[in-house]
Amino acid sequence: RAILRELGRIKEHREQELPIISGSVPPQETDPADFKSRFLKKIRKLGEGNFGMVELCLYDPIGDQTGELVAVKSLKTEKESSNLRREISTIRNLFHENIVKYKGICNEEGGMNIKLIMEYLPAGSLKEYLPNNKRNIDQKRLLLYARQICEGMEYLGSQNYIHRDLAARNILVENESLVKIGDFGLTKSIKDDRDYYKVTEEQDSPVFWYAPECLINRKFYKASDVWSFGVTLYEIMTYCNSRNSPPEVFREKVGRVQGQMTMARLVEALEGGWRLPCPESCPEMVYSQMCRCWSHAPEKRVDFQSLIKEFDFLLS
Ligand code: ADP
Numbered sequence: 001r002a003i004l005r006e007l008g009r010i011k012e013h014r015e016q017e018l019p020i021i022s023g024s025v026p027p028q029e030t031d032p033a034d035f036k037s038r039f040l041k042k043i044r045k046l047g048e049g050n051f052g053m054v055e056l057c058l059y060d061p062i063g064d065q066t067g068e069l070v071a072v073k074s075l076k077t078e079k080e081s082s083n084l085r086r087e088i089s090t091i092r093n094l095f096h097e098n099i100v101k102y103k104g105i106c107n108e109e110g111g112m113n114i115k116l117i118m119e120y121l122p123a124g125s126l127k128e129y130l131p132n133n134k135r136n137i138d139q140k141r142l143l144l145y146a147r148q149i150c151e152g153m154e155y156l157g158s159q160n161y162i163h164r165d166l167a168a169r170n171i172l173v174e175n176e177s178l179v180k181i182g183d184f185g186l187t188k189s190i191k192d193d194r195d196y197y198k199v200t201e202e203q204d205s206p207v208f209w210y211a212p213e214c215l216i217n218r219k220f221y222k223a224s225d226v227w228s229f230g231v232t233l234y235e236i237m238t239y240c241n242s243r244n245s246p247p248e249v250f251r252e253k254v255g256r257v258q259g260q261m262t263m264a265r266l267v268e269a270l271e272g273g274w275r276l277p278c279p280e281s282c283p284e285m286v287y288s289q290m291c292r293c294w295s296h297a298p299e300k301r302v303d304f305q306s307l308i309k310e311f312d313f314l315l316s
């Protein structure tokens with residue numbers, strides 16, 4: 001890949017030196033994954049997390065406003081550029097209908113300011129979509145979303161990746177009947193000789209979505225994503241009502257404690273068997289799927305394959 005990039009650069013260089021005969025470069029000579037920043041026009045901000053920021057842009061190389069809409073992820077500070085590079089190298093290898101599509105990168109100014117270009121999903125994340133469209137979404141549809149997330153996760157696991165940030169805020173909505181997994185910023189690939197990933201750097205982690213082994217030993221298994229899926233299913237069944245969000249429910253239980261104390265209390269509660277409660281009007285059959293995701297021991301948890309079968313049964 002590095003060689004290809006180098007060749008691309010040499011080619012670009014040559015094109016600049018050659019006398020221009022035809023006026024423009026023939027289309028087959030331009031790399032469709034190479035976006036030029038001068039043609040990217042910001043329309044509005046779509047969202048932001050801890051490190052990243054995502055903007056809706058029009059990519060309009062012809063300059064007649066007929067270009068395509070894309071979502072562009074960049075970093076808030078240049079410090080974290082290796083994280084975004086890792087995210088790009090992950091997402092560009094993923095091909096599944098329930099995973100957000102990679103389109104390319106914008107990597108000018110000597111690579112200091114790298115950007116990830118993705119397909120734009122007009123309805124945003126489940127966290128905005130569900131509360132705003134509650135009236136038009138019945139429980140059957142919620143289970144359909146849950147099933148689609150499992151399909152995407154099953155594929156991700158088959159490629160030996162662990163997502164590590166599965167949550168409603170990271171599930172994107174294409175339309176009322178299609179959702180996709182996004183935000184591969186914390187995703188890790190597990191090596192052949194291991195079945196978990198061990199975190200070395202301390203960082204802002206989504207603790208209320210994390211399984212006990214992640215909080216206690218900083219070990220992430222595929223089954224740790226299953227736990228987070230259970231929390232995501234909980235969010236979905238509450239229509240992402242912020243008053244019932246996992247952090248909010250937990251704070252109601254333990255009171256408002258600071259920093260490291262939160263984590264200690266959370267571990268204590270989980271080890272004592274505490275779990276998020278059954279959301280209002282959520283069928284017992286669905287809550288029991290959440291609970292199967294929340295077995296204390298990772299090896300006792302359900303896997304995505306059997307969750308898909310359960311959802312098929314519930315949807316039939
Ligand atoms: P971070 O790593 O900073 O959390 P995300 O990739 O999760 O960044 O994106 C932040 C937010 O931006 C998402 O929660 C979502 O609301 C919005 N967003 C991200 N990607 C897209 C996309 N492809 N289409 C539409 N909205 C998006």
Ligand code: MG
Nearest residue numbers: 049169170183
């Ligand atoms: Mg995110």
